[in-house]
Amino acid sequence: xxxxxxxxxxxxxxxxxxxxxxxxxxxxxxxxxxxxxxxxxxxxxxxxxxxxxxxxxxxxxxxxxxxxxxxxx
Amino acid sequence: xxxxxxxxxxxxxxxxxxxxxxxxxxxxxxxxxxxxxxxxxxxxxxxxxxxxxxxxxxxxxxxxxxxxxxxxxxxxxxxxxxxxxxxxxxxxxxxxxxxxxxxxxxxxxxxxxxxxxxxxxxxxxxxxxxxxxxxxxxxxxxxxxxxxxxxxxxxxxxxxxxxxxxxxxxxxxxxxxxxxxxxxxxxxxxxxxxxxxxxxxxxxxxxxxxxxxxxxxxxxxxxxxxxxxxxxxxxxxxxxxxxxxxxxxxxxxxxxxxxxxxxxxxxxxxxxxxxxxxxxxxxxxxxxxxxxxxxxxxxxxxxxxxxxxxxxxxxxxxxxxxxxxxxxxxxxxxxxxxxxxxxxxxxxxxxxxxxxxxxxxxxx
Numbered sequence: 001x002x003x004x005x006x007x008x009x010x011x012x013x014x015x016x017x018x019x020x021x022x023x024x025x026x027x028x029x030x031x032x033x034x035x036x037x038x039x040x041x042x043x044x045x046x047x048x049x050x051x052x053x054x055x056x057x058x059x060x061x062x063x064x065x066x067x068x069x070x071x072x073x
Numbered sequence: 074x075x076x077x078x079x080x081x082x083x084x085x086x087x088x089x090x091x092x093x094x095x096x097x098x099x100x101x102x103x104x105x106x107x108x109x110x111x112x113x114x115x116x117x118x119x120x121x122x123x124x125x126x127x128x129x130x131x132x133x134x135x136x137x138x139x140x141x142x143x144x145x146x147x148x149x150x151x152x153x154x155x156x157x158x159x160x161x162x163x164x165x166x167x168x169x170x171x172x173x174x175x176x177x178x179x180x181x182x183x184x185x186x187x188x189x190x191x192x193x194x195x196x197x198x199x200x201x202x203x204x205x206x207x208x209x210x211x212x213x214x215x216x217x218x219x220x221x222x223x224x225x226x227x228x229x230x231x232x233x234x235x236x237x238x239x240x241x242x243x244x245x246x247x248x249x250x251x252x253x254x255x256x257x258x259x260x261x262x263x264x265x266x267x268x269x270x271x272x273x274x275x276x277x278x279x280x281x282x283x284x285x286x287x288x289x290x291x292x293x294x295x296x297x298x299x300x301x302x303x304x305x306x307x308x309x310x311x312x313x314x315x316x317x318x319x320x321x322x323x324x325x326x327x328x329x330x331x332x333x334x335x336x337x338x339x340x341x342x343x344x345x346x347x348x349x350x351x352x353x354x355x356x357x358x359x360x361x362x363x364x365x366x367x368x369x370x371x372x373x374x375x376x377x378x379x380x381x382x383x384x385x386x387x388x389x390x391x392x393x394x395x396x397x398x399x400x401x402x403x404x405x406x407x408x409x410x411x412x413x414x415x416x417x418x419x420x421x422x423x424x425x426x427x428x429x430x431x432x433x434x435x436x437x
Contacts, residue, residue, distance in 0.1 A: 007092055010099040016277070017106040019314065036336070036354040037125035040379070041397055043334045045129070047378035052422040053137070053437070054380050063160070063177055064140040064423045064437040 122359040126397035135403040143174050143433035150427030152414045156197045159420045163204045165192035171206045176435050185226045194242045198249045207240035213254050234264045241283045247290050255282040261298050275308050277315040284328045289335040297338050299326030305340050319350050321357045328372040333379045341370030347384050361394040372414050377421030385412030385426055
C-alpha cells in the first residue's frame with residue numbers, strides 16, 4: 001500500500017533528522033565558522049613548507065622534474 | 074461513505090484515516106526539526122573562510138607542467154589511483170583495461186582486461202600488492218599483483234563486492250583486508266576482502282552515489298560520499314549511520330576529498346563549482362567558482378598542506394584554487410578531452426590526471 005511506504009519513509013526521515021539534531025556539533029553552539037576557518041588556515045600555514053606543489057623543492061629532489069636519462073640502444 | 078458496505082470496510086477506512094493522521098503528524102514533526110536545524114546552523118555562520126584569510130599572503134605564479142604522459146589505454150581513462158610508493162599508478166578505462174604503470178619511467182608493469190567495459194573505479198591496496206576495480210559489472214574485484222610479468226592476473230581475481238547497479242568508486246581502508254564501495258544503486262558498502270562478506274551498508278542517498286573518500290586515519294572511522302541527489306554525506310563506518318549531510322550543490326557531486334587535517338572536505342560538481350565544507354562548523358565555508366567556468370568538475374584533490382585545491386573539469390582544463398582566499402591561481406591546459414580523474418601523489422610532489430583523451434598526465 002502506498003500509504004504504508006509513505007509512512008515508513010516519513011518515519012525514517014524523522015528519525016534521521018532527530019539523529020542529526022542530537023549529534024555533538026549542534027550542542028557546541030559557541031563554535032563559530034571563524035574559529036573553524038582559522039584552524040584550517042593554521043593547518044595550511046604550518047604545513048606549507050613541506051608542500052612541494054606549493055613552494056617547489058630544490059632542483060633535483062623532485063623525481064618528476066628531473067630530466068630523465070636516455071639510453072642509446 | 075462506506076457505512077453500507079461489508080463489516081471489513083469500515084475497519085479499513087478507520088485504519089486509513091489513522092495512517093493519514095500519523096503521516097500528517099510526522100510531516101509536521103519533520104518540518105519543525107528541519108527549521109530547528111536551520112536555526113542552529115544559522116547561529117554558527119558569521120563569516121566565510123576567505124574573509125578570515127584576508128591577512129594571509131597571496132600565492133605567487135605557479136609553474137606546473139606535464140612531466141610525463143602515460144599512453145596505452147585504448148579508450149577513455151575513467152579512474153586512477155597512486156600506490157603508497159609514490160611512483161606506481163593504477164588506471165582503468167572504458168575499454169575494460171586496468172593498467173599498472175611506473176610513473177617515473179612511464180613503463181606499463183601489469184595489464185588486466187576486465188570482463189566488462191566502463192571500469193569506473195580502481196584503487197591500489199595499501200601494501201602495493203593488489204589492485205581493486207569494477208564498473209558496469211556491478212562488482213568490485215581484487216587482483217593480487219604478481220612479480221612474474223608472465224603470470225595471468227585474471228586467474229587470481231577475487232570478486233569482493235556485489236551491488237545491484239554500477240560500481241562508481243572503491244577504496245581500500247587502512248589495510249588490504251577491507252574495501253569501501255559506492256554504487257549507482259544509491260548505497261555505499263564496506264566489505265571483507267578475504268570472505269567477500271558485507272560488513273556494513275550505508276543507506277541515505279536518494280540517487281546514485283558517485284564518489285567517496287575515507288577520512289585520514291588519525292581522524293577516525295568516517296568517510297564522505299557524494300551523489301546525484303546533490304548531497305554529500307558523512308558516515309560512521311561502524312554504525313552505518315549518516316552523521317552529517319550537506320546539500321548546497323545545484324547538481325550531481327562527482328568528487329569528494331578530505332582536507333589533509335580531516336576537519337573539512339571539498340567537493341566537485343556538475344554545477345561547475347567546487348565547495349569546501351567544514352565538519353565542525355557543519356556548513357559550507359567556501360565556493361570555488363568563476364563566471365567563465367561553466368563546465369562540470371569531475372574530480373578534486375588537495376595539495377599536501379591543503380592550501381591548493383586542484384580540480385579537473387569537463388572543459389579539458391585543470392583549475393588550481395587558493396583554498397583560503399577562494400581565488401584561482403592557475404589554469405592548466407594539455408588534455409584533449411574531459412579530465413575524468415585527478416589525484417595528488419602520496420608525498421605531494423606531483424599530481425596525476427586521467428582523461429577521455431585516453432592518456433594520463435603527471436604534473437609537477
